[in-house]
Amino acid sequence: MSEQPKRHPNETAKTERLKDFTVDNDGQKLTTNTGLHVAEDEHSLKAGVRGPTLMEDFHFREKMTHFDHERIPERIVHARGAGAHGYFQAYEPLTELTEAGFLQDPSKQTPVFVRFSTVAGSRGSADTVRDVRGFAVKFYTEEGNFDLVGNNMPVFFIQDAMKFPDFIHAVKPEPHNEIPQAQSAHDTFWDFVVHNTETAHMVMWAMSDRSLPRSYAMMEGFGVHTFRLVNAEGKARFVKFHWKPLLGTHSLVWDEVQKLGGKDPDFNRRDLHDSIEAGRCPEWEFGIQVLEEEDEFKFGFDILDPTKLWPEELVPVRKIGKLTLNRNTDNYFAETEQIAFHPGHLVKGIDFSNDPLLQGRLFSYTDTQLSRLGGPNFNELPINRPMCPVHNNQRDGMHRMTINRGPAAYHKNGIAGGSPHPSADGYKHHQEKVEGHVTRERSDSFKDHYSQAALFWNSMSDVEKGHIVSAFSFELGHVKDKALRQAVVDMFANVSGELAAGIAANIGAASPAEADGAAGKSKSDASPALSMMNTVKTPKGRKVAVLVAGGFDGAATDALVRELRAAGIVPEFYSTRLGPIKSGSGADVEADHSFLTSDSVLFDAVLVAGGEASVEALAAEPKLADFLKEAFRHFKAIGFARTEDAERLLALAGIKAQAGDPGLLAGDGLGQPFIQAVAEHRHWTRQAQ
Numbered sequence: 001m002s003e004q005p006k007r008h009p010n011e012t013a014k015t016e017r018l019k020d021f022t023v024d025n026d027g028q029k030l031t032t033n034t035g036l037h038v039a040e041d042e043h044s045l046k047a048g049v050r051g052p053t054l055m056e057d058f059h060f061r062e063k064m065t066h067f068d069h070e071r072i073p074e075r076i077v078h079a080r081g082a083g084a085h086g087y088f089q090a091y092e093p094l095t096e097l098t099e100a101g102f103l104q105d106p107s108k109q110t111p112v113f114v115r116f117s118t119v120a121g122s123r124g125s126a127d128t129v130r131d132v133r134g135f136a137v138k139f140y141t142e143e144g145n146f147d148l149v150g151n152n153m154p155v156f157f158i159q160d161a162m163k164f165p166d167f168i169h170a171v172k173p174e175p176h177n178e179i180p181q182a183q184s185a186h187d188t189f190w191d192f193v194v195h196n197t198e199t200a201h202m203v204m205w206a207m208s209d210r211s212l213p214r215s216y217a218m219m220e221g222f223g224v225h226t227f228r229l230v231n232a233e234g235k236a237r238f239v240k241f242h243w244k245p246l247l248g249t250h251s252l253v254w255d256e257v258q259k260l261g262g263k264d265p266d267f268n269r270r271d272l273h274d275s276i277e278a279g280r281c282p283e284w285e286f287g288i289q290v291l292e293e294e295d296e297f298k299f300g301f302d303i304l305d306p307t308k309l310w311p312e313e314l315v316p317v318r319k320i321g322k323l324t325l326n327r328n329t330d331n332y333f334a335e336t337e338q339i340a341f342h343p344g345h346l347v348k349g350i351d352f353s354n355d356p357l358l359q360g361r362l363f364s365y366t367d368t369q370l371s372r373l374g375g376p377n378f379n380e381l382p383i384n385r386p387m388c389p390v391h392n393n394q395r396d397g398m399h400r401m402t403i404n405r406g407p408a409a410y411h412k413n414g415i416a417g418g419s420p421h422p423s424a425d426g427y428k429h430h431q432e433k434v435e436g437h438v439t440r441e442r443s444d445s446f447k448d449h450y451s452q453a454a455l456f457w458n459s460m461s462d463v464e465k466g467h468i469v470s471a472f473s474f475e476l477g478h479v480k481d482k483a484l485r486q487a488v489v490d491m492f493a494n495v496s497g498e499l500a501a502g503i504a505a506n507i508g509a510a511s512p513a514e515a516d517g518a519a520g521k522s523k524s525d526a527s528p529a530l531s532m533m534n535t536v537k538t539p540k541g542r543k544v545a546v547l548v549a550g551g552f553d554g555a556a557t558d559a560l561v562r563e564l565r566a567a568g569i570v571p572e573f574y575s576t577r578l579g580p581i582k583s584g585s586g587a588d589v590e591a592d593h594s595f596l597t598s599d600s601v602l603f604d605a606v607l608v609a610g611g612e613a614s615v616e617a618l619a620a621e622p623k624l625a626d627f628l629k630e631a632f633r634h635f636k637a638i639g640f641a642r643t644e645d646a647e648r649l650l651a652l653a654g655i656k657a658q659a660g661d662p663g664l665l666a667g668d669g670l671g672q673p674f675i676q677a678v679a680e681h682r683h684w685t686r687q688a689q
């Protein structure tokens with residue numbers, strides 16, 4: 001009997017929709033693409049063992065031809081991505097707001113596929129660059145696919161789709177030399193910014209720690225545009241969509257990010273994959289902000305302007321369901337690369353607003369798939385197929401897979417009894433009254449570019465403000481044109497004099513004349529929800545390097561590690577070499593990492609196990625000092641099983657700890673306080689050394 005193919009445990013819980021397309025080769029005979037059994041697959045067909053290859057070698061030609069065409073154009077933007085399967089479940093029926101079927105029944109699980117991405121870099125660029133992250137969700141509902149193609153920031157750089165090609169040309173590598181890769185730290189990006197001041201608010205987000213997510217599972221998501229929810233009676237309301245991560249919103253620090261680009265360019269992708277494989281399923285709550293149509297003009301900003309958010313303190317976020325990612329892809333290309341999102345993939349009960357950025361996107365996404373996926377039949381690819389049946393009169397085209405029967409391929413027909421026929425319960429666009437002169441203009445209500453940029457700044461903690469000033473300074477430090485640097489400083493004086501003066505001081509630019517400035521123009525309240533300091537803090541999913549060497553205290557370490565695991569932490573053994581490490585007492589452990597194969601930036605915290613011989617061996621390791629110092633400088637929790645080891649190793653690493661540093665712990669009873677310190681994520685009171 002042939003062995004059953006291996007299956008991931010989550011496979012059974014997943015939708016059956018991809019079953020017919022999934023192939024396992026286990027135990028199967030090798031064939032050509034036409035199914036011919038192949039006798040040999042290593043040598044081309046030759047006239048004599050040292051002779052020329054023969055044209056009739058159809059097997060070689062087929063294999064090589066396929067290989068020659070294995071790449072498709074990468075996405076123009078969001079080329080670098082990682083995806084996973086999962087499901088969405090509503091908390092309660094949302095009938096009063098929308099007739100969308102997947103939001104009615106809390107017992108129903110709607111399959112989803114989510115693709116996270118960076119925007120500017122090529123497909124092979126590093127994960128941890130400073131950039132916006134895409135957060136695109138495809139819901140395979142029983143009434144058709146609904147795509148919520150969002151980002152991890154709630155606003156965007158521009159207000160009108162007409163400017164998108166310009167903006168992207170400016171942020172992508174410069175065309176004459178294709179430098180720099182996956183970075184906005186160059187002249188054309190900042191030149192675009194100063195000449196398009198509507199960018200101010202989003203640039204603040206991009207320069208904040210939001211653009212350095214620790215994990216996709218620790219990232220918020222936003223639909224960005226204002227959409228509409230429409231109920232069965234046709235009553236519409238404006239809505240903004242949110243994803244709130246159950247692990248909270250957390251970021252890396254800039255120095256870590258830069259090192260990770262080399263140490264592990266797949267840092268975020270690997271984290272997503274490994275978490276799901278280990279059953280630590282990333283989860284987000286789905287939130288909505290709802291606004292009655294009569295309140296459209298209630299705020300000081302235009303709700304159609306995608307550079308504006310609705311402060312949560314003004315319009316609370318109502319949590320309406322949960323998204324869980326529980327299955328990795330079987331095949332990156334077939335799923336993550338070929339998935340085709342489109343903000344126009346809607347279901348009944350959800351409709352657009354007149355946001356001019358959204359309206360332009362409705363054109364772009366299908367258009368881009370035509371060149372990327374090679375024709376109009378991309379919705380037939382397994383990952384894009386809806387769960388419900390598809391019946392229409394569209395036919396033919398490149399790579400058509402459906403075999404439609406019968407002679408009728410037109411509506412209205414008589415010979416097929418009018419089938420397929422429109423139905424009264426089909427999608428109806430909201431009957432918004434529209435009137436106006438044809439014009440290429442922007443509404444005056446879109447012209448305030450600074451108030452919400454200032455709102456964002458005012459909402460930041462001092463630590464976050466410091467990071468924003470540093471980020472601007474880094475970026476402008478890479479801008480060659482000094483006049484342009486100055487122009488950026490002057491522009492952001494409209495957001496905050498403190499911000500502009502801070503940047504100016506770092507880059508040798510003049511502090512703007514009106515340093516308080518123009519800032520006075522845009523005094524805004526704060527929105528505490530915008531600060532990551534106010535997010536959920538949990539030890540769950542945090543990776544802790546447990547430093548051990550031969551002779552470590554097995555029993556105590558085992559107890560500590562159990563405690564960490566019980567709190568949802570992921571402890572991994574780190575030693576002077578890989579392989580089994582003998583303890584002085586209790587069980588031996590297997591070192592997953594060594595000072596040669598890994599690095600402190602790959603962990604959230606450090607725990608040094610006790611044991612005389614172990615600490616001796618660690619102290620003799622030349623890379624230990626840098627390891628500890630870096631963890632300390634990145635504000636991470638460091639725990640020592642024994643107080644005397646803490647003193648010795650901190651001194652060895654040249655760490656001058658302040659008394660009462662809550663992230664430095666040692667001695668008996670370490671477990672729970674250390675877990676708390678890990679949950680805190682960073683210990684900002686620490687001065688960088």
Ligand code: HDE
Nearest residue numbers: 075078115134135136150151161164224360361364365368
């Ligand atoms: Fe996109 N965007 N975008 N975008 N976008 C694409 O579509 C575009 C915008 C977003 O994981 C492209 O299939 C225009 C805002 C995500 O596959 C392209 C405009 C937001 C992804 C495109 C915008 C997004 C894309 C490239 C301005 C947040 C990746 C490949 C009018 C709400 C989806 C593709 C994935 C991808 C066009 C602005 C999010 C070229 C014209 C605002 C997450 O069609």
